[in-house]
């Protein structure tokens with residue numbers, strides 16, 4: 001589905017063509033979020049293959065501190081879309097994968113063997129579970145894109161953690177981290193590769209360089225936003241800065257307290 005070569009995708013990411021080529025990596029550089037899908041659910045076999053890809057991700061100490069809940073029922077997708085902030089792509093995707101940071105299984109395993117579970121309350125274990133969920137999700141995403149499917153991550157799954165807990169029947173010791181909509185892109189596929197910060201901005205050799213640089217990227221993003229006819233402030237730094245205000249946090253303001261009630265990040 002994503003047809004750009006490595007060099008073409010690089011050009012769209014960074015605004016110039018590289019002198020080298022790694023043709024096999026074209027598909028990895030070609031990612032873009034797809035938010036419009038054909039009305040075609042994913043088959044069970046396909047979902048199973050994608051879950052196998054997700055489970056093939058590395059995982060801290062092989063603890064596998066994550067789970068996934070998939071939704072395909074139209075009514076439940078509509079409810080999920082609403083809970084995630086009225087996001088249309090959740091309603092219309094072929095399957096919605098909700099990634100869960102999950103201490104539940106390991107806690108039961110420890111209790112079965114009469115071992116202490118104190119460690120699970122520490123931030124370290126909360127971070128581990130979230131990293132595991134993210135790595136699994138991204139491997140699922142790479143697999144889906146290799147098959148020509150489109151995806152979109154949905155952080156809106158954290159908009160109302162308590163409602164999502166009830167909706168997905170999540171037990172204590174878990175967090176719905178984010179969702180991933182997956183589906184066959186609607187034709188014609190209009191999603192575009194989005195430019196990224198230059199490598200000099202994010203890649204430091206040997207030690208961190210704490211002088212942030214982004215003005216060159218602001219210019220490239222201005223052109224990208226204008227091409228997309230996006231209204232409002234069109235530099236990346238301004239758009240990003242505005243995301244930091246409290247009004248954008250919405251229901252996610254309560255996450256720390258909510259996580260602690262769930263038994264995560266208590267210490």
Ligand SMILES: Cc1cc2nc3c(=O)[nH]c(=O)nc-3n(C[C@H](O)[C@H](O)[C@H](O)COP(=O)(O)O)c2cc1C
Nearest residue numbers: 031032033087152153154155156157178192193194
């Ligand atoms: C954890 C995470 C949460 C996201 N949540 C949403 C979301 O709720 N809705 C949405 O439309 N896009 C969401 N995105 C997609 C980002 O907006 C998108 O990846 C970013 O703008 C870069 O664009 P690209 O994916 O097309 O390269 C999310 C991405 C990530 C990684």
